[in-house]
Amino acid sequence: MHTPAIALIELGAIFFGLGVLGRLAWKIGISPIPFYLLGGLAFGSGGLIPLEGIEEFASLASEIGVILLLLLLGLEYSAAELVTGLKRSWLAGLVDLVLNAAPGVAVALLLGWGPIGALAMAGVTYISSSGIVAKVLGDLGRLGNRETPVILSILVFEDLAMAVYLPILTALLAGATLLGGLTAIGISLAVVTVVLLLALRFGRYVSAIVDSPDPEVFLLRVLGAALLVAGFASQLQVSAAVGAFLLGIAISGSTAENATRMLEPLRDLFAAMFFVVFGLNTVPSTIPPVLGVALALAAVTTVTKLATGWWAARRQGIGRLGRARAGAALVARGEFSIVIAGLAVSTGAVDSQLAALATAYVLIMAVLGPLAARFIEPIARLAITRLRPATA
Amino acid sequence: MVNVEVTPLPGIGTRQDFVSRQGRRIGVITYRDGRSELIVSRVDDPDTCTSSIPLTPDEAGALASLLGAPQLVAQLQDELDGVNTKQLPLVPGSPYDGRTLGDTALRSRTAVSVVAVVRAGTVHPSPRPDFMLGGGDALITVGTKEGLAKAADVLNHG
Known part of the structure; x- marks a missing residue:
C-alpha cells in the first residue's frame, strides 16, 4: 500500500535523519557527505530499510541536486576570475x-574497466571538493594565509577542467567512437570558449534575463532557467549538469552573488537527496570487496595532492609549513567525484563495481580531507623540527 | 611608504595586506558580500595568521577612525609649522565627564583650542561650546606647549 501519507513519512524520516547526521558531522569537524552516503546505503536495496513509493521523486530530486551542484559551481567564480586564474x-x-x-586511471585499467572506466576514475580521483575545501579553510581561519590563493587558483583550474571533461565523458559514455570522442572534445572546448567569451562580454545581458529585484520572482527565474538549460542540454546529448554549469559561468556580478545566496539552501537539500540516492543504488555488499583498492587509492591520492600543493606553493615562495598546509587542504574529495561516478554508472557503460569503489573512496576522502587539513600543521611542525638537526 | 599588496581570492573576495616594519603581515580580507576580516600574521610563520577577526561594517569603520585619529594629529602638525597639536584623553570620572565643552573654559584658561573630539571611533570636527563631553573621548587640541600641558591638567583635575 503506497499512499501519499506513507511517502511523506518516509521522506520526512530521510530528511530529518540527514539533518541529525549533518549536525553530527560538522560538530566533529568533517563534511556531512560521507554520512549522507552511509544513510543512502542503509536504506534501499540490500540495506536495512527498503524504501518504496518515493523512488520516482527521489531520482528526480537527485537529478535536480546534480544540476544545482554544478550551477553553483559555475556561479562560484566569475568569468574574469576563471580567465585570470587560468593564466596564472x-x-x-x-x-x-x-x-x-x-x-584513478591506473586502478581502472588494472581492474579491467577499459578506457571509459579509466576516464571516469580519472575524474573521481582528480577533482578536489571545492565545497569542503572552502568550508575547511574558512573554519580554520586560513583565508588570510599566503598559501590560500595558491589553493584557490588550483580549484579554479579544476573547475574549468570540469567544463571540458564532463561533456567528453558524457559523449564517450553515450557510446561515441574515437572519432566521435574527438569531435566531442572539439565541440566542448569550443562551447566552453564561447560561453566564457559571452560571459566576459555580455554577462550582464544573461544576468538581466534572470535578474529581478523581487526575491520570489528571481528564485523562480534562476531555477527555471537552470532546469530549462539542463533539460535542453540533456536532450542534445550534452549532460544536463554541464548545461547548468555553463549557465552558472555566464551569470555574473551581483546577480551571481544573489543567485548563490538564494540557491544554496535548495542545493543543500537536493544534493543531500542526490548523495542518498547514490548510496541507495549502491548495494552495500559490493563495498567490502573493493575496500582494499579504495584504501590504497586513498593513500596514493592523498600523497599526490600533498605533492601538488607543496610544489605549487613552493613556486610562490611559501615556507615549508605553508606548502604542507596547501597540500593537505586539497586532499578532500567529495560531491564532484560522486557526480562523475553517478554519470558513469547511470549509463551502464562502465563496470558496476565503479559505483562501489567511488562510494568507498569518497567515504574515505571526505573524512580524511578535513582531518588532514586540520592536523597537517602540528605534524609538519614536528617533522620540520625533527629534520632540522639532520639537515643542519 | 607602505606597500599594500592586493591579492584576489577567487570565489571569496580580495585580500589586501602589507608587511609592517617588525615583519608582521597585517591586512584585511574583503568578502564579496561586503563583510571584512582583520588578519595578523604569526611571528614564527609569516605565511599563516595568528588571528582573523570578522568585523561588521560599523566595527571596521570604528577601527579605521581609531587608527586614523593620530594620523589626523600628525596631519595638523605637518600643515601648521610651530603649532603644537596633541590628543588629550578625557578619562572617565574626570570632572568634565558629562559636562559641556564650554564648561571646561579651556580657551580662556589655557589658550588651547579644541579642533575635534574623537568618540568611539567617530571624529566630531569643530565642536561647539555646548558639545557634551563623555569619559573616553579624545580631544584633538592645538596650542602652545605650556598651554597643552595645562589643558591636560584641567581636563584631569578641573
Missing part, C-alpha cells in the same frame, strides 16, 4: 591534473 595557475593546474588523475 595553468602549470600548477596541469601538475594537479596529471598527478591526481593517473592513480
Whole structure:
C-alpha cells in the first residue's frame, strides 16, 4: 500500500535523519557527505530499510541536486576570475591534473574497466571538493594565509577542467567512437570558449534575463532557467549538469552573488537527496570487496595532492609549513567525484563495481580531507623540527 | 611608504595586506558580500595568521577612525609649522565627564583650542561650546606647549 501519507513519512524520516547526521558531522569537524552516503546505503536495496513509493521523486530530486551542484559551481567564480586564474595557475593546474588523475586511471585499467572506466576514475580521483575545501579553510581561519590563493587558483583550474571533461565523458559514455570522442572534445572546448567569451562580454545581458529585484520572482527565474538549460542540454546529448554549469559561468556580478545566496539552501537539500540516492543504488555488499583498492587509492591520492600543493606553493615562495598546509587542504574529495561516478554508472557503460569503489573512496576522502587539513600543521611542525638537526 | 599588496581570492573576495616594519603581515580580507576580516600574521610563520577577526561594517569603520585619529594629529602638525597639536584623553570620572565643552573654559584658561573630539571611533570636527563631553573621548587640541600641558591638567583635575 503506497499512499501519499506513507511517502511523506518516509521522506520526512530521510530528511530529518540527514539533518541529525549533518549536525553530527560538522560538530566533529568533517563534511556531512560521507554520512549522507552511509544513510543512502542503509536504506534501499540490500540495506536495512527498503524504501518504496518515493523512488520516482527521489531520482528526480537527485537529478535536480546534480544540476544545482554544478550551477553553483559555475556561479562560484566569475568569468574574469576563471580567465585570470587560468593564466596564472595553468602549470600548477596541469601538475594537479596529471598527478591526481593517473592513480584513478591506473586502478581502472588494472581492474579491467577499459578506457571509459579509466576516464571516469580519472575524474573521481582528480577533482578536489571545492565545497569542503572552502568550508575547511574558512573554519580554520586560513583565508588570510599566503598559501590560500595558491589553493584557490588550483580549484579554479579544476573547475574549468570540469567544463571540458564532463561533456567528453558524457559523449564517450553515450557510446561515441574515437572519432566521435574527438569531435566531442572539439565541440566542448569550443562551447566552453564561447560561453566564457559571452560571459566576459555580455554577462550582464544573461544576468538581466534572470535578474529581478523581487526575491520570489528571481528564485523562480534562476531555477527555471537552470532546469530549462539542463533539460535542453540533456536532450542534445550534452549532460544536463554541464548545461547548468555553463549557465552558472555566464551569470555574473551581483546577480551571481544573489543567485548563490538564494540557491544554496535548495542545493543543500537536493544534493543531500542526490548523495542518498547514490548510496541507495549502491548495494552495500559490493563495498567490502573493493575496500582494499579504495584504501590504497586513498593513500596514493592523498600523497599526490600533498605533492601538488607543496610544489605549487613552493613556486610562490611559501615556507615549508605553508606548502604542507596547501597540500593537505586539497586532499578532500567529495560531491564532484560522486557526480562523475553517478554519470558513469547511470549509463551502464562502465563496470558496476565503479559505483562501489567511488562510494568507498569518497567515504574515505571526505573524512580524511578535513582531518588532514586540520592536523597537517602540528605534524609538519614536528617533522620540520625533527629534520632540522639532520639537515643542519 | 607602505606597500599594500592586493591579492584576489577567487570565489571569496580580495585580500589586501602589507608587511609592517617588525615583519608582521597585517591586512584585511574583503568578502564579496561586503563583510571584512582583520588578519595578523604569526611571528614564527609569516605565511599563516595568528588571528582573523570578522568585523561588521560599523566595527571596521570604528577601527579605521581609531587608527586614523593620530594620523589626523600628525596631519595638523605637518600643515601648521610651530603649532603644537596633541590628543588629550578625557578619562572617565574626570570632572568634565558629562559636562559641556564650554564648561571646561579651556580657551580662556589655557589658550588651547579644541579642533575635534574623537568618540568611539567617530571624529566630531569643530565642536561647539555646548558639545557634551563623555569619559573616553579624545580631544584633538592645538596650542602652545605650556598651554597643552595645562589643558591636560584641567581636563584631569578641573
